[in-house]
Amino acid sequence: MTVKLWNFFPREALYECYQCARCTGSCPALEVAEALGPRETILKCLNLGHDEVVEDERLWVCCTCNVCEDRCPQKIPISDLLVALRNSAARRGNIPDKLQIAIELLAKTGRSMIVHQLDEMRAHHGLAPLMPVPIDEVREVLKKTKLDDVIEF
Amino acid sequence: MYCKDTMKYALFLGCAIPIKYPGFEAATRRVCERLGIELVDMPFACCPPPTSLKMVHHDSWLALAALNLCRAEEAGLDLLTLCSGCVNTLKEANHTLKKSDSKRRKINRILEDQNHHYKGTIEVTHILDVLYQDSVVEKLIKEMSLELPMKIGCHYGCHYFRPPKIMYPDELSDSESYVPVKMDHLLSIIGMEPTEYSRKFLCCGSPLGANADQDAGYAIVKEKLGHIRERHIDALSVICPSCFEQFDMGQIALSRKFKDQSKIPIFYLTQLVGLSMGMTPKEVGLDVHRVKSKKLLESIGIS
Numbered sequence: 001m002t003v004k005l006w007n008f009f010p011r012e013a014l015y016e017c018y019q020c021a022r023c024t025g026s027c028p029a030l031e032v033a034e035a036l037g038p039r040e041t042i043l044k045c046l047n048l049g050h051d052e053v054v055e056d057e058r059l060w061v062c063c064t065c066n067v068c069e070d071r072c073p074q075k076i077p078i079s080d081l082l083v084a085l086r087n088s089a090a091r092r093g094n095i096p097d098k099l100q101i102a103i104e105l106l107a108k109t110g111r112s113m114i115v116h117q118l119d120e121m122r123a124h125h126g127l128a129p130l131m132p133v134p135i136d137e138v139r140e141v142l143k144k145t146k147l148d149d150v151i152e153f
Numbered sequence: 154m155y156c157k158d159t160m161k162y163a164l165f166l167g168c169a170i171p172i173k174y175p176g177f178e179a180a181t182r183r184v185c186e187r188l189g190i191e192l193v194d195m196p197f198a199c200c201p202p203p204t205s206l207k208m209v210h211h212d213s214w215l216a217l218a219a220l221n222l223c224r225a226e227e228a229g230l231d232l233l234t235l236c237s238g239c240v241n242t243l244k245e246a247n248h249t250l251k252k253s254d255s256k257r258r259k260i261n262r263i264l265e266d267q268n269h270h271y272k273g274t275i276e277v278t279h280i281l282d283v284l285y286q287d288s289v290v291e292k293l294i295k296e297m298s299l300e301l302p303m304k305i306g307c308h309y310g311c312h313y314f315r316p317p318k319i320m321y322p323d324e325l326s327d328s329e330s331y332v333p334v335k336m337d338h339l340l341s342i343i344g345m346e347p348t349e350y351s352r353k354f355l356c357c358g359s360p361l362g363a364n365a366d367q368d369a370g371y372a373i374v375k376e377k378l379g380h381i382r383e384r385h386i387d388a389l390s391v392i393c394p395s396c397f398e399q400f401d402m403g404q405i406a407l408s409r410k411f412k413d414q415s416k417i418p419i420f421y422l423t424q425l426v427g428l429s430m431g432m433t434p435k436e437v438g439l440d441v442h443r444v445k446s447k448k449l450l451e452s453i454g455i456s
Contacts, residue, residue: 008211028355028356028358028361028373029361029365029369031372031373031376032358032361032369032370032372032373032376033361033365033366033369033372060208060364060365061361061365061366061369062360062361062364062365063311063356063358063359063360063361063373064203064204064208064311064312064360065311065312065315065356065360066311066312066315066316067311067315067354067356069315069316070315070316070317070330075329079316082208083207083208083211084211086208086209087208087209087210087211090208090209090210095209096364096365098363098364098365099205099208099209099363099364102205102363103205103206103209103210106199106201106205106206110198110199111168111172111198111199112168112169112199112201112202112205113168113169113172113173114172115172118171118172121175122171122175124175124441125175125176125178125179125438126179126436127171127175127178127179127182130166130171130172131194131195131196131197132196133196133197133198133199134196134198135198137198137220137267138198138217138220140266140267141213141216141217141220141263141264141267142213142216142217144216144263144266145210145212145213145216145263146212146213147210147213150209150210151209151210
């Protein structure tokens with residue numbers, strides 16, 4: 001599994017990091033919650049502690065706002081790193097419940113929202129019923145990409 | 154000169170707008186009709202979000218995005234999105250697949266059983282960028298029937314413009330960053346007073362609330378609203394349904410804890426454009442907002 005992670009992200013890019021913490025200083029999640037933060041994440045990955053990162057629930061405490069990457073003076077693709085780490089975490093079962101439920105819904109219905117009494121609500125705004133999602137197609141695609149290795153649907 | 158040929162888009166509604174906030178959709182359709190922008194409906198699936206599926210399974214995220222891109226491509230139309238999340242996913246997926254032969258081949262092997270083949274022939278855009286085009290602004294000035302004189306704050310939403318190298322590669326600053334201004338400019342055209350405030354580009358906190366900690370997400374809302382109140386801003390304009398919900402519902406949740414705070418109405422961009430064209434608050438769907446804008450609009454003569 002750990003080998004796989006670095007197939008998704010060029011590990012050598014991390015050696016550009018000199019731990020200036022401009023990323024972490026800009027992180028909105030760290031202002032309000034117990035997040036891991038980009039600087040510490042990168043440091044642990046450099047020190048071969050990425051197993052620890054992937055198993056840490058704080059990895060998910062993030063706004064996905066991309067400010068860390070935007071501010072990085074070394075132009076490290078931090079968001080790509082965070083996506084690779086979280087994909088790896090999810091494969092190991094480290095995934096927030098809320099996110100797991102959201103993805104089950106997406107895979108089952110092709111939408112991110114629960115549809116309830118929608119036609120009436122849309123009619124209130126003078127709108128026609130919503131076109132149905134080509135759900136069979138969606139499910140076939142998600143089976144071929146092996147989403148069910150991570151999330152059952 | 155107004156060019157009719159280019160003003161036709163495949164309308165990518167996403168999930169949150171047609172299901173949670175159909176009023177934004179109604180306002181957008183009315184505004185586009187008046188401005189001569191033709192919208193074509195198609196059976197799209199979820200984009201899927203950069204905040205959920207991408208974080209859990211990147212390949213599934215890219216393949217599902219490619220499926221949506223194929224559908225617009227097969228109709229020969231550029232994709233128009235109304236949500237920062239949708240535009241982020243679809244622009245990045247389009248960029249990635251256009252750039253990488255190997256990823257394109259891999260995705261096409263997945264899509265071939267469904268009789269789709271991604272070629273990379275269309276562009277993805279957002280309603281703000283479409284409205285900001287010179288020809289559309291010229292038409293808007295002709296269609297406008299009233300100004301909306303109030304102090305407005307703009308919140309762009311992170312996924313609308315970050316990462317800049319993918320979202321706005323041709324408009325980067327010297328430091329390869331991008332500071333969005335189009336919403337401020339557009340709102341000044343309809344007689345509003347766009348007002349700067351501290352931490353304007355701070356995230357709304359929605360993904361943090363959705364994936365990890367709702368209270369932490371709302372703590373960000375509280376901070377932003379504090380800065381907005383400091384500048385005596387009357388209302389906030391957004392271009393993303395998730396940002397909208399975070400500020401609209403967030404203020405209701407925060408008002409239970411912090412009773413003394415006045416609430417600031419939140420508008421989706423096309424609702425404000427619609428009002429300036431003489432549409433009623435109900436026509437642009439304002440009746441279902443949690444933070445009511447009735448008093449504010451009455452103070453500028455709209456009822």
